[in-house]
Each structure stands twice: as C-alpha cells, then as structure tokens.
C-alpha cells in the first residue's frame with residue numbers, strides 16, 4: 407500500500423488482546439488456532455483466513471468486517487483534499503525515531519501567520535526548519551502526550567521560539583526549559599484568530615489529550631487510521647474517550663495522529679475495528 411496504515415492486522419489483535427488482559431491460550435483455543443499461530447499472526451508472519459479474522463474479532467470485541475478490510479489491505483484513508491478557503495493550514499513533519507516514523511505538526515492561522523507547534527517528533531531542527539520555510543510566527547507548543555518520541559527536543563524548540571508549552575494536567579511532564587502550562591478538558595487557547603479546544607483522550611497515557619481547531623484535530627496516539635495507540639493505561643478509557651470526544655465530531659473533521667496517515671471522523675467510524 408502506498409499510503410500504509412500505522413497498524414496492521416497483527417498489531418490490532420495484539421493491542422485488543424493486551425488491552426483486555428485476555429490470555430493468548432484462551433484466545434487461540436476459542437479461535438480454533440494454536441498459540442504459536444496466534445503469535446505468528448501478531449508478528450505478521452501468518453496471514454489469517456477470513457473465518458479466522460471473524461472468529462478473532464468476535465473474541466476480541468472488534469468489528470469483524472472492518473478488521474477483515476485491514477487484514478486484506480482493502481482500506482486506507484483518503485488523502486486529504488486541499489481546502490482553499492480554509493482559515494488554517496496544517497504542515498506535517500514526519501521523522502523516524504528508533505526506525506519508526508513519528509508525526510509532528512504545525513498549525514497555522516492563515517489570517518495572522520501565527521502558529522502552534524504540535525509535538526516535537528524528537529526532531530526539533532526539522533520543525534524549526536519548517537517554521538522558517540513557511541515564515542510563520544510560533545506562539546504556542548502543544549503536547550498531546552509526554553512519550554519521548556513526541557517530546558524529545560522540546561527545550562531546543564522552547565529556546566528558539568520563546569513559546570509557552572501546554573500539556574494536560576494528568577500527564578507526566580517531559581524535560582522542559584520553562585514552566586509547563588497545564589490544561590484540562592474543555593480549556594481553550596488561541597493561535598492567531600483560531601480557537602483551540604482541549605479534550606481528554608487518555609488510555610495510551612494517563613493524561614493524553616487532543617487539540618481541536620475548527621475542522622482539524624491533533625490526536626497524538628489516542629487513535630490511528632484503523633487502530634488505536636497502545637493501550638498502556640486502559641483500552642476502555644481509550645475507546646470511551648475517543649468515541650465520546652472525537653468520533654462525536656462531524657464526519658468531515660480530519661484527525662492528525664502521532665503515527666501514520668491522517669484520517670477523518672467519518673472514515674474511522676466506518677473502518678476502525680475498535681469502534
């Protein structure tokens with residue numbers, strides 16, 4: 407697939423299994439496969455049959471039809487259309503960390519050229535290069551969560567831009583040059599003439615949050631196209647908060663995740679096997 411998803415079938419069933427604390431032996435028996443076959447499916451070295459996908463989906467509380475579309479590589483999100491009359495622009499910076507691409511973003515208010523830097527992707531120089539290349543004025547740094555692949559290099563960006571940094575009050579705090587500004591669900595901040603609203607999306611981390619600006623949302627590792635972030639804290643919290651605070655938005659709203667391609671609320675409701 408030219409526009410590859412962050413998670414494959416094996417990642418999805420692994421996250422669903424671990425998030426629900428289901429023993430591999432129990433899942434394998436219920437699905438009519440061996441534990442070794444389950445492990446190989448999670449490691450992408452064994453392709454499941456259609457029947458096995460549906461059985462595993464049922465055991466893991468996933469949507470079988472949506473899971474099959476991903477297992478057979480029948481779906482990927484539509485690439486974003488250029489919106490010429492939009493009040494905002496989003497620049498994506500995708501950079502490898504430990505061999506895997508991580509996304510950071512620059513949200514630009516078209517009316518004022520003020521901008522917010524969303525996460526660091528552990529590549530502060532790349533972000534600062536893009537700030538210069540687009541000739542924007544950064545006024546805030548927004549952190550979706552504190553994992554190092556999303557926050558390393560923060561002090562360098564803080565020093566270069568002089569911006570305040572916003573992070574959820576329940577989130578562990580990364581290394582910072584300045585006192586972090588703590589935010590909570592429902593708080594708003596401004597970037598030029600844009601209003602950015604904070605919503606809770608915990609589960610991957612304790613204080614994971616998303617930032618909504620008009621028709622775009624920066625979701626960190628709460629949801630990926632066709633999957634969710636690793637449920638380190640609680641899969642149920644992750645599913646509940648994404649459903650209530652993100653998938654309740656209009657279908658056309660575009661979600662920008664910490665890994666993998668952007669997607670929309672409508673596409674995730676139609677294709678994400680966790681929902």
Ligand SMILES: [Fe+2]
Nearest residue numbers: 551553610627
């Ligand atoms: Fe993360």
